[in-house]
Amino acid sequence: MKNPPSLLVLDTSAIMARNIDLWGAECCIPPSVIDEIKLGKLKRDLDNVISRLKVIAPSEESRNAAHSAAARTGDDPVLSSTDIDVIALGLQSGGTVVTDDFAIQNVCRSLGIAMESATGTGIREEISWTYRCTGCRKIYSEPVAICSVCGHEVKRVSRKNPARKKKS
Ligand SMILES: [Zn+2]
Known part of the structure; x- marks a missing residue:
């Protein structure tokens, strides 16, 4: 302990x-x-x-x-x-x-x-981020604002669970 x-x-x-x-x-x-x-x-x-x-x-x-x-x-x-x-x-x-x-x-x-954690809910594992285009879904490993393929916004997603919404 x-x-x-x-x-x-x-x-x-x-x-x-x-x-x-x-x-x-x-x-x-x-x-x-x-x-x-x-x-x-x-x-x-x-x-x-x-x-x-x-x-x-x-x-x-x-x-x-x-x-x-x-x-x-x-x-x-x-x-x-x-x-x-x-x-x-x-x-x-x-x-x-x-x-x-x-x-x-x-x-x-x-x-x-x-x-x-402040509420005792525990600390989650470290997550590394990946970046996914909201248009064509292309994955980037580095932060990018705009997709070079289709021009849509690229959003950060967690590599462990890409479906989970990130609090900002
Ligand atoms: Zn795209």
């Missing part, structure tokens, strides 16, 4: 899951996530736990590392600047990232960052 994590890095989905008290670990959060939550309907959830959160800004260096990793895994297009902050903070703090965002999980895995 693995030891419970001693330091957690939270993203918005972790605050939203409202089970932060169950974790009993030190929690840190990037300032951008705090800002993002304050803009939305989760402000009360944040107020309930803010005293337990250590606000830490990720360094430029770890942000760059997170960006490069996201580009490698192909998650770059769906990650916000806030998401990158969460990954970067996980990288520099050595903590466990708590998120239900699939793209964040994917990049964390590629960087060897420990993860927990």
Whole structure:
């Protein structure tokens, strides 16, 4: 059995899951996530736990590392600047990232960052992406916006289960 994590890095989905008290670990959060939550309907959830959160800004260096990793895994297009902050903070703090965002999980895995899902639903396996034309269904291995064969939009699909809809 693995030891419970001693330091957690939270993203918005972790605050939203409202089970932060169950974790009993030190929690840190990037300032951008705090800002993002304050803009939305989760402000009360944040107020309930803010005293337990250590606000830490990720360094430029770890942000760059997170960006490069996201580009490698192909998650770059769906990650916000806030998401990158969460990954970067996980990288520099050595903590466990708590998120239900699939793209964040994917990049964390590629960087060897420990993860927990916010709702306890578990972490799925890393998925490599493939790109499929919405018109002629041609498959591309690299991200392409427009199909070179028929000119239709090319969408990202998971290689393991091409039928599954990707949250964006
Ligand atoms: Zn096509």
